[in-house]
Every structure is written in structure tokens, then in C-alpha cells.
Amino acid sequence: MATVNPPRGMRDFLPAEKARRERVLAVIRERYRAHGFDEIETPVVEEHGRLHAGIGGDNEKLSYSILRRGLDADGIRAAADDPAALSDLGLRYDLTVPLARFYATNRGQLPTVFRAIQIGPVWRAERPQKGRYRQFVQCDIDIMGDESSRAEAELIVASLDTIDALGLQGGTVRVNDRRALDWMLDSFGFTEDERPGVLITIDKLDKIGPDGVAGELRERGVTATAVDAFEAFLKRPQTREYTPYGERQIRKALPESAPDEIVAHLASLGEAVVAARPDAGAPPLVYDPFLVRGMGYYTGTIFELAHPSVSYSLGGGGRYDGMIGRFLGQQVPAVGFSIGFERIVDLVAEQEVDQAQAVVLVHDADVPVAQLLAHKSALLSAGVARVRLERRAKNMKALLERSAADGYTGFASVRSGDEPGSAEIKPLA
Amino acid sequence: MATVNPPRGMRDFLPAEKARRERVLAVIRERYRAHGFDEIETPVVEEHGRLHAGIGGDNEKLSYSILRRGLDADGIRAAADDPAALSDLGLRYDLTVPLARFYATNRGQLPTVFRAIQIGPVWRAERPQKGRYRQFVQCDIDIMGDESSRAEAELIVASLDTIDALGLQGGTVRVNDRRALDWMLDSFGFTEDERPGVLITIDKLDKIGPDGVAGELRERGVTATAVDAFEAFLKRPQTREYTPYGERQIRKALPESAPDEIVAHLASLGEAVVAARPDAGAPPLVYDPFLVRGMGYYTGTIFELAHPSVSYSLGGGGRYDGMIGRFLGQQVPAVGFSIGFERIVDLVAEQEVDQAQAVVLVHDADVPVAQLLAHKSALLSAGVARVRLERRAKNMKALLERSAADGYTGFASVRSGDEPGSAEIKPLA
Structure with missing residues (x-):
């Protein structure tokens, strides 16, 4: 008998696993709805050009394209010189590009401040490996139309509440701001042109340490005096855990004379989280001045959700005020938080007892x-x-x-x- | 500002509509689970060859193929003579082909009699028109491993219970059996070769009437005496509503000396439905000797769900004992019922009051x-x-x-x- 399997890198879910996934989804839906978010849905397919407009970063290269229907032999032959002609649609690789398109399409029917929940599968042609799949579920909340830090605070509080409700108490959120990063790199003397490359290297700090970062920056050939100043700063004899979270700690973590506005913005997130969780004590936030996050579209606050039981992040997000404008032709502030559904499902207790008979x-x-x-x-x-x-x-x-x-x-x-x-x-x- | 829309024939769901869809899904899930069915999930993508193995009927022609990754200019040029080389995967066009593949893959981990719920989107490149979409949700229950009429009875009772729970009381199920159809066509004198074409014509009876059917059969050039006998039978001076549902009515609806076994099988479904719904009176079943249903894979009982509020069917299904064997290399009896989720969502009361504050x-x-x-x-x-x-x-x-x-x-x-x-x-x- 021939072996029959799902396509490479994709999974079947048997009853017990499917029931567990649905239970976790029900909790996520209920908690996010409690916090005033509304679920929406878009088709899993978007136009090919929209998926390849440069917003998706590396994910664009991993995307699945759908074969244009009705191509004849001549059409196929012509496509040898223009492969884009083979495809007019593609499977989404994230929920952010579709959300921006959805907002542009339906804005007239949405409230000024729109809080969206999106839960659904996305596809990436990753090399199959343990814990990484070619179809997996993403679970995003986004707030559009609010430029204030109220939006970030709501996202953080709702997400912490949700993982609490899933039995994953003790989560913490690492916070930074792209504007703080930009200011810091400026202050060391990196040029604006050098910034994207420098950020890619800083993103590896946890893996390669201060020496590794300084070495890689020198290899990049960026402004030498800036690397020296940055290396000295990285090696200051003080901890990188700036706790408890607050204005004083944020100032200590940054080079001197950081802009008041950015520091106050970051500090306000801690106050809001404490106010929202009056019984929980200190805010479960950590300021990390070297948190980068990969996507090019972030413009302000960025954050990552950590949990003591695992070394990897359980989610993250940030502010991306420029993206909606690319579809709508009009700027709309936006900030999002994506929780790692597949990772969370694996953490949630094996089989909660179903009380029903x-x-x-x-x-x-x-x-x-x-x-x-x-x-x-x-x-x-x-x-x-x-x-x-x-x-x-x-x-x-x-x-x-x-x-x-x-x-x-x-x-x-x-x-x-x-x-x-x-x-x-x-x-x- | 350019217009930005979802891909042609596909839909965005705004919060109110999405909430309604999720409410309907929750009821369907809960009721089918109550009847002992377990939800499973397969990837939306299956291997191209599997989607084009002849099981999907006309839907195969409407399917979306995924462009093979890594094709170079030579590969594309070569595909001009062999278009199948352009694609190794495709989007599913139904949930039945994936279920047969799932069962073959996972049989060792499934109970002998396996009752599956599947809920998920499928894709067909239909010509967009009102009420017909290129991505839509299907909602199937299937029982594998049970050759007895217990399986049909469970599917019918669970589906009637589910639409009741959605506030759509008063549904009826039209029932027939492919074996009864085959026997009837034999008895009129149609040959086995003529049968598939004759069934396609009979399927139009509701639209074109007895004269239309007889005329089209004559155009087909099938055995003339058989057409005459069939026409006379169709025009018998008696109603086509054989109620109440029962053995006597089934016999009356068929030509004389119909096989006892098939009549008894069909009658037993009525007894089972009455036993399961003791307060509901007569069984909400109607015997329709001319019900055909299009798919070629049906081998026994077939049924269709009707509701007084609409002229179209709200679902249907049948027994397909041969299909699993095509994947597994070993025959497994199977019977399925698909309720028309998109149609039901439109019927369910606009906005149920959410009691929660x-x-x-x-x-x-x-x-x-x-x-x-x-x-x-x-x-x-x-x-x-x-x-x-x-x-x-x-x-x-x-x-x-x-x-x-x-x-x-x-x-x-x-x-x-x-x-x-x-x-x-x-x-x-």
C-alpha cells in the first residue's frame, strides 16, 4: 500500500488535537472580544502584486503563488521571460498585508478607532523542520486610527489577560521604540544610510554578544568612531535588566539626554498596565533598548511577549503608522500585536477536563x-x-x-x- | 484614490457578519459533537494529482492550482507542452477528497467507526454571481467504517437536530438510493452504458418536467422502448408526494416488484428518525425516486435537505463506499452529509440578542x-x-x-x- 501523506510541511489534526486548538481559540476570541476588539475575516487569497509590494519583507520570497487560469501554450512560453505573468493571485503569508487592504476597502463602514481581531491560517514555503510548518495559524489584534499610546496599552493589557486566561500566567513584555533606536544610533554617530544594516546586526545581540556585534559592525565598514562609541556603551558595567519598569530605568538604559517625549511615552505604558491590573503589582514589562524586531514597516513602539517556561517569544508587534497609507493614499496610525498561536497551543495543558457529561x-x-x-x-x-x-x-x-x-x-x-x-x-x- | 478590493468573487467579513458566522458555526459544532462526531482538520492544500484523480467531477475543472516553486525559464518553456508541470499542489475544491486522503493517512489512529466533522473553506473558480463565491465554507459530517443504515440515520438525525437548533425548524430530507435508481432504469430497459447520461437528464426533472425529460432522452438516442416505458411511468396519474414516508409509499413510488432489500433499507431510515424524535410526529422524510445528485461516486443512499422557507436545497449527501479504497487500497464503507453553511447563514435570524452585558x-x-x-x-x-x-x-x-x-x-x-x-x-x- 502506498504511503499517503498531507503535503510536505503541512499537518492533519486528529480529534484530540483539533479539540485542543478550538478550545484555545475560543479563549483567545472571548478575551479579545471582552477588551472591545471585533473579529473580521478576509479571503486567504490576495492579488499577487499586493503580496509582493515590499511590505512583507523576507516572507514575500516564501509565498505561494496561484497559477493564472486559462493560460495556453503560447502564454506559458511567453512567461519564460516574465514569470510574474504565470500568477495573478497568491496565498497570504501574514495577516498584516490583508488587514491593510481590508481597511482601505471597508474604511467607510468602520469606526474611527477600529480594533480588529484576525485569526486564520497563513502559508510560507519554509524548509520543513521541527515546530515550523508551511501552513500555520496566526492570531493578530490591531488598532487603527489611534495615534496615542492608549492603543499600545490596550494591546498589551488584552494580550497579557489572554495568556493569563489560558493558564500561562507570568508573561512579560519586552518593550522598545524604533524612534529610541534611531535616536540612539544617531547619537553614536551612525549615518542614516547605515541604520538598516546596523539594526540587523543589533538584532543578533542576544546570540552573539557585545563583542560579536562590534566585530560584525566593523566588518560592515560603517563609521568606525560610531562603532567604538556603541561598543563602549554596550559594555558599560551595568545589568541589562532595567527593573522595575519606569521612567528612571528607561533613562538609565539609554545614552544621556534621550528625548523626553520618547521616554515619557514608554514610561506611560507601564503606568497603564499597572492601572489595568491593580492586583498584579509591578508591571510585567521590561525595557530593552536593543529590541529591534525584523519588519521594516515599524515606526514607533515595538514589543515582544516572553514567558518563563520557554526561551522563544510567544508573540510580538509594534506600531506601523505608514503602511495603511500605501493602500489608502492617506495616512492612518496603526499598531498590532500577534500572539504565537502554534507555540501557545503546545504550552497549554495537555487535556483540560471537560466537565460536561x-x-x-x-x-x-x-x-x-x-x-x-x-x-x-x-x-x-x-x-x-x-x-x-x-x-x-x-x-x-x-x-x-x-x-x-x-x-x-x-x-x-x-x-x-x-x-x-x-x-x-x-x-x- | 484607487479602488482596493478583495480578489474577484471573494469576500471580506465585517464584524457583524463575522460574529454571525461564528455564532452559527458554534451551534453546528456543538450539535454535531453532541451526536458523537469529532472535528478534524486537514491542510487547505493537497497534492495536485490527488485533486485531479477524477473524484471531484466538474469541480476539478474549477480548481485553483499552486505554481510550483523554483521553476526557471527552461522549466517554464518546457511546461508549454506539459502544463501539469507548472503545479504540484492545489487548493481543495471540496472536503471529501481531503477526508478520503486523511482517512488513508491516519487510519491506524482512528476508531473502527469514525464520525468526522469538517468545517472549512474551499475554493472554486466559479463565474462570480449573486450568492456564489470563489471561497466559501463547507460543513461536512461523515461516518466511515459502518456499512449499516445506522450511519445514514445518524447523519440525518444529527443534521435535522442542528438546523432545528439554528431556529430553522421544519426541515425535510428527500431520500433516494442509487441502487433503486439503477434497478428502475434496468427495469425500463436502459442499458448500463446509457445509465450515466440518463441520470444527467433525470436530474433535470424538476426544471423541465416529464415531457422535457422524455424529449431529451430521445435526443440522446438511448433505447427507444425504454424511453417510452419511462415516459409512461413518469406520467402516471398520481402525485409525486409519497407521504407519509414508509414502506408502502416507497413501493407505490417505484415500478412493481422493486427489490425488498432496498425498500426495507429506505423504510428503516424513517423508523429511525421517528424513534430519535419521539415528539415530532411523522418523519420529516420524503421519498423521491427521481433524486439523482450529481457526483459520480455515490453508491447507495442519497439525500437532500429542504426547508419550507427556500426553494433551493440546504445540504445533502450520500453513501460513497468505493472512494476511500482508491486512496487506501482497501474498501471502507462511508457516508456523508454536507450542510450548506453559506445558505444557512443567510437564513438565520439577522441579529440574535446577545444577552451578555x-x-x-x-x-x-x-x-x-x-x-x-x-x-x-x-x-x-x-x-x-x-x-x-x-x-x-x-x-x-x-x-x-x-x-x-x-x-x-x-x-x-x-x-x-x-x-x-x-x-x-x-x-x-
């Missing part, structure tokens, strides 16, 4: 169909949440064990002629 | 962010289900009306310095 109805082979369905209906009418019919098996132990593994809590036995509703329910396990 | 918190522009978030948290802690912040607008009437339309039930007003939790909630509308 679920009954396996074991029957002899000779019970007439009508009798069986009457028994099933009687149980459902009596308030049982789920009923599954199972023909009596030789190995009843295995059958009952599998039923328990599938979340069933009890079983009942039916023989031909039994009165519906008379079956005694015995606990499983 | 949802509050719009209207604030002055000068209230500090931290105070705002403290007010929001206080409301959530006090048991309010949803809180949305809104800056006080010049036109408060419009703001409150829009909030009510978005499902918010109350509003509260906050000024700088107000104590969190002190805001009085007034009803909206």
Missing part, C-alpha cells in the same frame, strides 16, 4: 437502528452533552479506554428491547 | 491612558462581558447608535479623575 452507548449488533437512535436521543434530552454509539467489541477494555482518551466520561449498555432512557450510566476510567 | 466607555480626550485602562479593567472585573473605549464625539447620538448596532448594550461616561468602578452604566437604545 459525555456517554458512550455500547450496543449489541442486533439492536435495531430505530431503537438505537431512540436511546441516543433519550440521553441527549436528559442533558448529556455528547453521545457516541459503539457496537459491543470483543475487547471492551480497549474500547472503553479509547473512549476515555477521546474525552468521554461515562458508558451505558443497550440490548435489544431495552426501554429508551432506562440505561444506567457508569463512569469511565 | 457589553459597555461602551465614553471618555474625554484628556483622561490619562492609565486611568482609562483602570476603568476598563474595573468593568471587566465586575462581570461586564465586553468593554470598548470611545473618545467623546461631537455627535454622541451617532456614536451610541453605532455602538448599539455593534451589539453593545450600555454606555458609561468617564472624566479625568473619576474613580475606577464608579461610572454609572446606562442602557443603550
Whole structure:
């Protein structure tokens, strides 16, 4: 028998895993809705040109294109010199490009400040490896139309509340601001042209350390005096944990005379989070002056969600005030937060106990169909949440064990002629 | 400003519509789970060859193919003579082909009788028209591994229960059996070769009537005596409503001496549905000896879900015992029922009242962010289900009306310095 598998890098979800994913999604939906966000949906397909407009960064190269329909042999031959002609549509690789397009399309029907939830699959032709898939679910919240730090504060509070509700208490948010980064690099003497390359190197600080960063910057051939000044700053004899989060700590983390406006903005996020979580003590924020985040479209605050149980981030986001304008021809402030759904699903407790009663109805082979369905209906009418019919098996132990593994809590036995509703329910396990 | 739209034939869902779709999905999920079905998920992408193996019928021609990655100019040129080389994957056009592949892949981990729920989008490059979209949600239940009519009865009862739970009481199921059709065509004298074409014509009976059917059969050039006999049968002076559903009515609807086994099988479905719905009276089934359903893979019972409020069907399905074997190399009985999610969403009452309290918190522009978030948290802690912040607008009437339309039930007003939790909630509308 030939092996039959889903396409490379993609997954089937069997009942237990699918149920777990739906439970996690239900909590995320409920919490984000509680915080005033509204769910929307866009097609998984967008126009090819829109997916390749430079907004998606490296993800554009990983995107799947859809073959244009109706191409004949001449059309295909001509496309050898112009491969873009082969495709008019593509699968989305993130939810941000579709959101910007959605906002431009539907703006007239949306409130001035629009808080969106988006939950859905995206596709990237990554090299398959453990924990990385070619189809995976993203889960974003975004606020459009609010240029104030109220928007960032709402995103952070809603996301912390959501992972709390999933049983992942103790999350922290690393915070920075692209404007603080820009100012800092200016102050060391890097030129504006050098900035994108320097940021790529700084993004590796956690991996390669201060010496690695300084070395790589020298290899890049950027302004030497700036590298020297930056290296000295990186190696200051003080911790990189600027806690508790607050204005004083943010000032200490930056070179002297950082702009008041940026410092006050960052500090206000801590105050807001504390006000929103009055019982939780110090704000679960950490200022990280070297947090970069890869995407080119960020213009202000950036953040990343960490959790003590794992070394990787559980989500992140930032402000991207310029992007909507590229579709709409009019600037609209925007800020977003994406939680890492696939990573969170793996962390959430294996099998929460489903309190509802679920009954396996074991029957002899000779019970007439009508009798069986009457028994099933009687149980459902009596308030049982789920009923599954199972023909009596030789190995009843295995059958009952599998039923328990599938979340069933009890079983009942039916023989031909039994009165519906008379079956005694015995606990499983 | 350029117009920005989703791809042709595809839709954005704004908050109110998305919320309605999710509410309908939640009911469908809950009811099907209650009846012992388990949800699974497969990738939206399957291998190109699998999507074009002849199982999908006309839908194969409407399918979207994904461009093979890494094609160079030579590869593209060569594909002019072999277009299949351009694509290795495609978007699914139904949930049945992926289910058969899923079952073949995962059979070792599934129960002997496996009851599956699948809910997800499919894609077809239809000509866009009112009510027909290129991406739409399908919603299928299937039972694999049960050759008895218990499976059909469970599908019918679960589906009727589900549309009842959606407020669409009064649904009926038209029932037939491909074996009855085959026997009937044999008995009139059509040859086996003629059968597929004859079925295509019979499928138009509702549209073109008995004269139209007879005329089209004559044009087809099939056995003339068979057409005469069939025409006479079609024009018998008796109603085509064989009610109440039962063995006597099924016999009356068929030519004489129909096989006992098929008649008994069809009659047993009525008994089972009555037993499962003891308070509902006569079974909501109608025997339709001319129900065909288009797909070539059906081998036994076929059914279609009707509702008095609409002229089109709300779903349908049938037994397809041969299909799984094409993937698995081993026959597995299977029967499925697909409810028309997009049609049902349109029928479900516009806006069910959400009983949960949802509050719009209207604030002055000068209230500090931290105070705002403290007010929001206080409301959530006090048991309010949803809180949305809104800056006080010049036109408060419009703001409150829009909030009510978005499902918010109350509003509260906050000024700088107000104590969190002190805001009085007034009803909206």
C-alpha cells in the first residue's frame, strides 16, 4: 500500500488535537472580544502584486503563488521571460498585508478607532523542520486610527489577560521604540544610510554578544568612531535588566539626554498596565533598548511577549503608522500585536477536563437502528452533552479506554428491547 | 484614490457578519459533537494529482492550482507542452477528497467507526454571481467504517437536530438510493452504458418536467422502448408526494416488484428518525425516486435537505463506499452529509440578542491612558462581558447608535479623575 501523506510541511489534526486548538481559540476570541476588539475575516487569497509590494519583507520570497487560469501554450512560453505573468493571485503569508487592504476597502463602514481581531491560517514555503510548518495559524489584534499610546496599552493589557486566561500566567513584555533606536544610533554617530544594516546586526545581540556585534559592525565598514562609541556603551558595567519598569530605568538604559517625549511615552505604558491590573503589582514589562524586531514597516513602539517556561517569544508587534497609507493614499496610525498561536497551543495543558457529561452507548449488533437512535436521543434530552454509539467489541477494555482518551466520561449498555432512557450510566476510567 | 478590493468573487467579513458566522458555526459544532462526531482538520492544500484523480467531477475543472516553486525559464518553456508541470499542489475544491486522503493517512489512529466533522473553506473558480463565491465554507459530517443504515440515520438525525437548533425548524430530507435508481432504469430497459447520461437528464426533472425529460432522452438516442416505458411511468396519474414516508409509499413510488432489500433499507431510515424524535410526529422524510445528485461516486443512499422557507436545497449527501479504497487500497464503507453553511447563514435570524452585558466607555480626550485602562479593567472585573473605549464625539447620538448596532448594550461616561468602578452604566437604545 502506498504511503499517503498531507503535503510536505503541512499537518492533519486528529480529534484530540483539533479539540485542543478550538478550545484555545475560543479563549483567545472571548478575551479579545471582552477588551472591545471585533473579529473580521478576509479571503486567504490576495492579488499577487499586493503580496509582493515590499511590505512583507523576507516572507514575500516564501509565498505561494496561484497559477493564472486559462493560460495556453503560447502564454506559458511567453512567461519564460516574465514569470510574474504565470500568477495573478497568491496565498497570504501574514495577516498584516490583508488587514491593510481590508481597511482601505471597508474604511467607510468602520469606526474611527477600529480594533480588529484576525485569526486564520497563513502559508510560507519554509524548509520543513521541527515546530515550523508551511501552513500555520496566526492570531493578530490591531488598532487603527489611534495615534496615542492608549492603543499600545490596550494591546498589551488584552494580550497579557489572554495568556493569563489560558493558564500561562507570568508573561512579560519586552518593550522598545524604533524612534529610541534611531535616536540612539544617531547619537553614536551612525549615518542614516547605515541604520538598516546596523539594526540587523543589533538584532543578533542576544546570540552573539557585545563583542560579536562590534566585530560584525566593523566588518560592515560603517563609521568606525560610531562603532567604538556603541561598543563602549554596550559594555558599560551595568545589568541589562532595567527593573522595575519606569521612567528612571528607561533613562538609565539609554545614552544621556534621550528625548523626553520618547521616554515619557514608554514610561506611560507601564503606568497603564499597572492601572489595568491593580492586583498584579509591578508591571510585567521590561525595557530593552536593543529590541529591534525584523519588519521594516515599524515606526514607533515595538514589543515582544516572553514567558518563563520557554526561551522563544510567544508573540510580538509594534506600531506601523505608514503602511495603511500605501493602500489608502492617506495616512492612518496603526499598531498590532500577534500572539504565537502554534507555540501557545503546545504550552497549554495537555487535556483540560471537560466537565460536561459525555456517554458512550455500547450496543449489541442486533439492536435495531430505530431503537438505537431512540436511546441516543433519550440521553441527549436528559442533558448529556455528547453521545457516541459503539457496537459491543470483543475487547471492551480497549474500547472503553479509547473512549476515555477521546474525552468521554461515562458508558451505558443497550440490548435489544431495552426501554429508551432506562440505561444506567457508569463512569469511565 | 484607487479602488482596493478583495480578489474577484471573494469576500471580506465585517464584524457583524463575522460574529454571525461564528455564532452559527458554534451551534453546528456543538450539535454535531453532541451526536458523537469529532472535528478534524486537514491542510487547505493537497497534492495536485490527488485533486485531479477524477473524484471531484466538474469541480476539478474549477480548481485553483499552486505554481510550483523554483521553476526557471527552461522549466517554464518546457511546461508549454506539459502544463501539469507548472503545479504540484492545489487548493481543495471540496472536503471529501481531503477526508478520503486523511482517512488513508491516519487510519491506524482512528476508531473502527469514525464520525468526522469538517468545517472549512474551499475554493472554486466559479463565474462570480449573486450568492456564489470563489471561497466559501463547507460543513461536512461523515461516518466511515459502518456499512449499516445506522450511519445514514445518524447523519440525518444529527443534521435535522442542528438546523432545528439554528431556529430553522421544519426541515425535510428527500431520500433516494442509487441502487433503486439503477434497478428502475434496468427495469425500463436502459442499458448500463446509457445509465450515466440518463441520470444527467433525470436530474433535470424538476426544471423541465416529464415531457422535457422524455424529449431529451430521445435526443440522446438511448433505447427507444425504454424511453417510452419511462415516459409512461413518469406520467402516471398520481402525485409525486409519497407521504407519509414508509414502506408502502416507497413501493407505490417505484415500478412493481422493486427489490425488498432496498425498500426495507429506505423504510428503516424513517423508523429511525421517528424513534430519535419521539415528539415530532411523522418523519420529516420524503421519498423521491427521481433524486439523482450529481457526483459520480455515490453508491447507495442519497439525500437532500429542504426547508419550507427556500426553494433551493440546504445540504445533502450520500453513501460513497468505493472512494476511500482508491486512496487506501482497501474498501471502507462511508457516508456523508454536507450542510450548506453559506445558505444557512443567510437564513438565520439577522441579529440574535446577545444577552451578555457589553459597555461602551465614553471618555474625554484628556483622561490619562492609565486611568482609562483602570476603568476598563474595573468593568471587566465586575462581570461586564465586553468593554470598548470611545473618545467623546461631537455627535454622541451617532456614536451610541453605532455602538448599539455593534451589539453593545450600555454606555458609561468617564472624566479625568473619576474613580475606577464608579461610572454609572446606562442602557443603550
